[in-house]
Amino acid sequence: MRRALLLLVVLLPLNAIAELPDASASGWFQWTVDGGRNAMIVVRLKEGLPVEMRVSGMYCGPEPRAEVVDLGTISADENFAWFRRIAELDDADNEVRGTALFGLAQSESDAAFDYLEGILVAR
Numbered sequence: 001m002r003r004a005l006l007l008l009v010v011l012l013p014l015n016a017i018a019e020l021p022d023a024s025a026s027g028w029f030q031w032t033v034d035g036g037r038n039a040m041i042v043v044r045l046k047e048g049l050p051v052e053m054r055v056s057g058m059y060c061g062p063e064p065r066a067e068v069v070d071l072g073t074i075s076a077d078e079n080f081a082w083f084r085r086i087a088e089l090d091d092a093d094n095e096v097r098g099t100a101l102f103g104l105a106q107s108e109s110d111a112a113f114d115y116l117e118g119i120l121v122a123r
Contacts, residue, residue, distance in 0.1 A: 033076055
């Protein structure tokens, strides 16, 4: 059952998750991840592609220089789907992809743990 739920989350399009921005969105977006850590995520999109990203608790990262659209609080599993999508975007900057992987490692989501474990086992 857990694998079936993971597959469902992975197959959802990015904009179907917690009303996240559509594929052509540009600007700064933030959301809070529900859970023990209540992490804050800030991402700048340019035509749907993440170009800057910050996960709370990191000492470096972009400071928004424009209005930020607050997307509210999402579940750890919804956040996993968002981070996984960024980590797998071939067109995204490697630093942004690395930040997404860092966020997955900090997640309290079982799906995120399984995903990272799969990457490590495959190597």
